[in-house]
Amino acid sequence: MRYSARIWLLLIAGAAFAACNPHEFPSSEYGDPAQDFSVRLVFEEDMESLTVNGQPTKAGNTPRGYRYAVQLFRYQGDAQFGLSPAYTYEFTRTSNVVALDTTVFLPIVPARYQVYAWVDRLDEAGERCYDASAFENIRIGSDYSAGATARDAFVGQTDLDLSGRFVAGERVQRTLRLSRPVAQLRFVAPEALTYLSYTGGIGISRMRATLRYTAPLADGYDLLHDATVSTLEGPTVEMQPALDPSGELVFCSDFVFAPAGRDGSVSVEFRLTDLDGNPINSFTGELPVRRGWATTVTFGIPDLGGGNKTGGIGISPGFDDEIEIII
Structure with missing residues (x-):
């Protein structure tokens, strides 16, 4: 026994x-x-x-x-x-x-x-x-x-x-x-006041951010073998953007389990709209993830025409623990 x-x-x-x-x-x-x-x-x-x-x-x-x-x-x-x-x-x-x-x-x-x-x-x-x-x-x-x-x-x-x-x-x-077994995803506008000046009067309270994972996402972790386990079929979540004390406008953020000893990736579809569903910004593509690193998708100004931005980027050691994708 x-x-x-x-x-x-x-x-x-x-x-x-x-x-x-x-x-x-x-x-x-x-x-x-x-x-x-x-x-x-x-x-x-x-x-x-x-x-x-x-x-x-x-x-x-x-x-x-x-x-x-x-x-x-x-x-x-x-x-x-x-x-x-x-x-x-x-x-x-x-x-x-x-x-x-x-x-x-x-x-x-x-x-x-x-x-x-x-x-x-x-x-x-x-x-x-x-x-x-x-x-x-x-x-x-x-x-x-x-x-x-x-x-x-x-x-x-x-x-x-x-x-x-x-x-x-x-x-x-x-x-x-x-150390962290997770990576962070962030969708932001670094200069909130500049960004908001181009929204045509759409305030933060009238914005909605939707993040959808377009491929299965690891939702479990095996600590004994240091490995991700199980998958969650493409979750979709809605978030309320918020103004950060640093001056950033944070549209959406999330944590995901990342693989050990190598870089991974997640496939996402991000949409920022007003309360009526009119598009403000978007991103569709594959994002690199690394344990303990933040992958940040940065939007300079709104794209009120609704044009979709698609892209991907490799991880560079020069980012000092941050991977930045500029739209």
């Missing part, structure tokens, strides 16, 4: 980290005592340039907070780890989160493990956009919603071998570096 223990920790900003007393933590089926273990979750600094609504996504600009989930899979022999986690720890940090880096304290039975972490945002209602109960099949919620900052996510993995060791009073420490 495989031993499994589940502990749920809740961290509130300003409060001390919660952790079980090692002496109260259950021993394994072999009667092994628990060893103190801590893992430091560190977010990659080079992700600062990927922005949502003009704010660095690493800076914690949502007031609702973050969900942290850590799972440990125990070695079973013959180069195999357990199919189910031996330990699962999940907690949230809410209110005034100014730095995502944190330390998690875990009492565990000495053994060999693979340690995985998933971190995502809470939406405006304090809910999670992802079901991360099974790390081999992390899924977007049933109600697909583009533009939600809570679709941002971070992941990491490390090995831990405590086989045959137990030192009372000692804490084993590891650092787990987290």
